Amino acid sequence: MQLTNRKVVVSNKVQSFAERLYLPAIAKGMIITASHLFKKSPTINYPEEKRPIAPVYRGLHVLKLDENGAERCTSCGMCAVACPAEAITMTSGERKKGEENLYREEKYAATYEINMLRCIFCGLCEEACPKEAIFLTDRLVDVEFERNDFIYGKDKLVEKVNERIDVTPRQTPEVLEFKKIPGLKHNELFDPKKLNKGHH
Amino acid sequence: MIHLLIYKAVICVAVFLLALGVAAYATLWERKFAAFLQDRKGPNRAGKWGLLQPLADGGKMFMKEEIIPNVSNRSLFILGPSLFMVTAVMTSAVIPWGKPLMFHGKLYDLQITDINIGVIYLLGVVSIGVYGIMIGGWASNNKFALLGAVRASSQMISYEIAMGIALIALIISSGGSLSLKDIIEGQDKGVCNFVWQPLGFLIFFICALAETNRAPFDLPECETELVGGYHTEYSSMKLGLFLFAEYINMFISSAIMAGFYFGGYNFPFAHELYEAFGWAEGSFAISLFGFGVYFIKIFLFICLFMWIRWTLPRFRYDQLMNLGWKTLLPLSLFNLALTVVVEYFRGTIHF
Numbered sequence: 186m187q188l189t190n191r192k193v194v195v196s197n198k199v200q201s202f203a204e205r206l207y208l209p210a211i212a213k214g215m216i217i218t219a220s221h222l223f224k225k226s227p228t229i230n231y232p233e234e235k236r237p238i239a240p241v242y243r244g245l246h247v248l249k250l251d252e253n254g255a256e257r258c259t260s261c262g263m264c265a266v267a268c269p270a271e272a273i274t275m276t277s278g279e280r281k282k283g284e285e286n287l288y289r290e291e292k293y294a295a296t297y298e299i300n301m302l303r304c305i306f307c308g309l310c311e312e313a314c315p316k317e318a319i320f321l322t323d324r325l326v327d328v329e330f331e332r333n334d335f336i337y338g339k340d341k342l343v344e345k346v347n348e349r350i351d352v353t354p355r356q357t358p359e360v361l362e363f364k365k366i367p368g369l370k371h372n373e374l375f376d377p378k379k380l381n382k383g384h385h
Numbered sequence: 386m387i388h389l390l391i392y393k394a395v396i397c398v399a400v401f402l403l404a405l406g407v408a409a410y411a412t413l414w415e416r417k418f419a420a421f422l423q424d425r426k427g428p429n430r431a432g433k434w435g436l437l438q439p440l441a442d443g444g445k446m447f448m449k450e451e452i453i454p455n456v457s458n459r460s461l462f463i464l465g466p467s468l469f470m471v472t473a474v475m476t477s478a479v480i481p482w483g484k485p486l487m488f489h490g491k492l493y494d495l496q497i498t499d500i501n502i503g504v505i506y507l508l509g510v511v512s513i514g515v516y517g518i519m520i521g522g523w524a525s526n527n528k529f530a531l532l533g534a535v536r537a538s539s540q541m542i543s544y545e546i547a548m549g550i551a552l553i554a555l556i557i558s559s560g561g562s563l564s565l566k567d568i569i570e571g572q573d574k575g576v577c578n579f580v581w582q583p584l585g586f587l588i589f590f591i592c593a594l595a596e597t598n599r600a601p602f603d604l605p606e607c608e609t610e611l612v613g614g615y616h617t618e619y620s621s622m623k624l625g626l627f628l629f630a631e632y633i634n635m636f637i638s639s640a641i642m643a644g645f646y647f648g649g650y651n652f653p654f655a656h657e658l659y660e661a662f663g664w665a666e667g668s669f670a671i672s673l674f675g676f677g678v679y680f681i682k683i684f685l686f687i688c689l690f691m692w693i694r695w696t697l698p699r700f701r702y703d704q705l706m707n708l709g710w711k712t713l714l715p716l717s718l719f720n721l722a723l724t725v726v727v728e729y730f731r732g733t734i735h736f
Contacts, residue, residue, distance in 0.1 A: 211697060218422045218696040228426045 240354035243306045243321040246299055247350045248343040251289050256343060257318035260294035267313035272303035289316075297342060301326045301335040311355070320352040388491075396497055404477045408632035409439040411687055415632075418691045446625035454618050458524040465521025466619065466626035472514040473633040479503040480640050481566045483650045483676035487668065495672060496566060503565040504552055507641065508545070511596060514634070515541040518598075518605060521627070522615035533614030536702070537605035540595055543709035544602075548592035550717035551585045554724040555645055557734065558582055569649035574656075577648040581727070584720045586646045588713055593638040595709070598631060600694035607699055639686035640679075647682055650675030 203209050229236055249257050260277035278295030280288045287293075310319050329335055344350045413428065413435060420427030428435035453462055481496035500506055515538050522534020556563060558581045559571050572578060579586050595602040606614030613619075616627045643649060655675075664670045700708070728734045 214696045215692060218692065221422050221424055224424050226420075226424050226426050228424075230426070230429070 238323055241357060242323045243308045245301075245322055245324040245326050246304075246310070246337075246342055247320050247322050247324075247352065248294075248297065248339065249318055249320060249352065250344055250346060250349075253286065253289075254346045255285070255287055255289040256293055257289050257316045258294045258297065259290045259292045259316055259318070260297070261292075261315065263313040263315060264310035264319055267309040268304075269307060269309060270303045270305045272300045272305075273310060274298050274300075294339070297339050299337050299342065301337055302332065320350075320355050322350055322352060322355075324350075392493055393497070396493075396495070400477050400480075400482070400497055401474060403482075404474055404633050404636060407636045407683075408629055409443070411632045411636060412442065412629075413438045414687070415691050415694075418688065419695045422692070422695045443625065446622050449621040451621040451623070452618070454526060456526045457618065458526070461520050461524035462618075463623070465517050465519075465524055466623045466630070467517070468520060469514060469517025470626045470630045470633075472510050472517060473630040473637065475510050476507055476514075476634075476637045477640075479506055479565050480637070480644060481569055481649065482679065483672040486672045487666070494566070495676070499564055499566045501562075501564050504556065504563045504568075507565075508549060508552070512541065512545060514630075517630070518615045518627075521619065525615070525618035527618050529611045529613070530615050530617045533605040533611050533617070536611075537598065537615060540598075540602060540604065540705065540709075543706060544592040544595040544713070547588055547709065547713035547717040548596065550714070550721055551582075551588040551592065552645075554585045554717070554721045555582050555589075557721075557724050558728055560733065565644060569644050569651065572648040573651045577646065577651070579646040582646060582720075582724070584716070585724070586642070588717045588720060589646070590642060591708075591713060593642060594690070594693065595705075597634040597638050597690075599635060599690055601697040601700050602705065603694075603699060604702060604705060609699075635687060635690055636683065639683045639690065642686055643679060643682035649682075650679040652678045 251257050260275050262275065265271075265273040265275060275294045275297045278293050280291045280293055306321065308321050311321055326335070416438070417427040417435070419425075428438045431437040431441045453459060478497040479500060481494060481499070483495040485492040485494050487493075518537040519534045522530040522532075522537070525531070555578060556568075559568050559578050562568060562571070568578070594600075598605055604614075605611075606616065608614075611617070616624050619627060659671055659674075662670070664674075725734070
């Protein structure tokens with residue numbers, strides 16, 4: 186008698202002699218593993234070899250110095266405002282007489298901190314910066330033992346005078362084109378005489 | 386007399402160092418080979434290609450905290466790994482490593498001792514080896530360790546019978562001598578024993594896998610069921626001895642298989658080659674060359690052991706027992722009967 190048609194016949198297949206011997210199956214498996222001897226390992230020996238990264242890769246930040254070795258950042262806070270993760274904090278300082286070789290303009294960042302655990306490396310700070318002071322580089326954030334050590338201050342962010350970091354790959358043709366727009370030459374020093382000559 | 390003592394001392398130390406060195410680098414090669422089979426690189430940080438890795442591993446083992454459980458039987462706990470290690474090294478005593486070497490007009494065997502019951506000695510010492518595991522597992526006073534030890538001993542008993550019967554067939558077809566030197570020298574001219582004992586070799590090989598507790602027969606130490614098996618409670622260098630002795634066992638059983646079934650230091654057209662080079666009997670070149678050939682064979686067997694380990698999953702316990710008692714034992718008896726018939730018609734044995 187059959188009440189439903191959901192009956193399933195359970196397979197009670199008896200192993201054949203070849204299957205009971207195991208040896209053919211073992212040989213098959215051994216050939217599969219042996220074939221991997223001749224395959225290329227996808228591993229990259231990390232510190233010596235590095236995986237190729239895109240020219241616009243967004244890694245650790247750098248605070249750039251200008252051609253004279255003075256800090257470009259004027260502590261305007263645009264980056265902190267733009268930052269979606271609220272990773273950037275800074276305090277401003279006023280340039281004293283005799284510090285012209287240290288800071289490009291009268292106002293500078295006395296402290297400048299990025300919390301690398303908050304940062305999402307979106308690059309909006311770089312985009313917001315009117316002074317071409319902050320850039321994302323191809324470097325990686327170091328490994329630390331303490332959470333506090335991930336708050337990078339100026340000591341880690343400002344590039345060294347003798348170890349300049351090349352950020353030209355970050356300046357894509359689009360960025361260079363953008364800079365050509367009159368009035369957006371934010372790279373120039375402030376000059377009151379030019380104040381009304383912009384076109385925008 | 387003094388010459389004999391010096392010769393024995395030198396060869397003892399040499400074979401001991403050889404066994405330890407090969408075992409140490411077998412651990413590295415195991416990891417490398419596993420890595421190659423799994424599309425990885427393996428250890429490559431300690432020295433070039435990771436060649437200093439065994440030293441680093443040994444150093445690590447020595448530095449680790451040594452724990453002897455309060456509830457364990459202290460003396461037996463220490464005796465276990467020692468016994469396992471000692472028996473592992475002892476088996477290397479009867480293996481001839483190369484052609485005799487002529488020195489000051491006298492021929493010296495490259496073998497610690499050529500006893501006329503070599504095969505029985507081997508089987509005996511290998512069986513004592515499991516006492517190390519049993520004592521270690523029992524003295525740990527731990528359920529997992531005890532289960533591992535019980536598994537090891539029952540596995541050893543089950544597979545030793547098939548192994549012994551396979552060896553009887555080998556001895557019949559190789560001329561009836563129990564001396565390892567005679568068995569290997571018998572393959573000097575003509576063909577290696579494998580040609581007459583293919584089934585015997587297969588049985589012996591499977592049993593050797595089981596006797597050395599290598600995968601797929603590594604039930605005594607299977608970490609999925611028994612934590613660490615018989616060495617659950619062991620730490621530091623005592624654990625190191627257990628692991629290390631396993632590699633020595635693997636090396637020795639590879640040497641035995643290469644010697645018993647594949648001619649050891651003999652190879653096809655050996656005499657023609659020696660004549661072509663003009664090497665005299667007992668010369669250093671012949672011994673070294675033979676030793677090199679033997680070593681290549683051993684290396685291939687070690688690779689085979691590792692290849693199997695990284696391919697096959699572990700047996701279930703009932704499968705292990707079924708294979709041992711219901712398959713290998715009848716198969717080895719059949720092989721023995723077949724050998725007797727074949728050898729009777731070949732004319733090597735008479736009734």
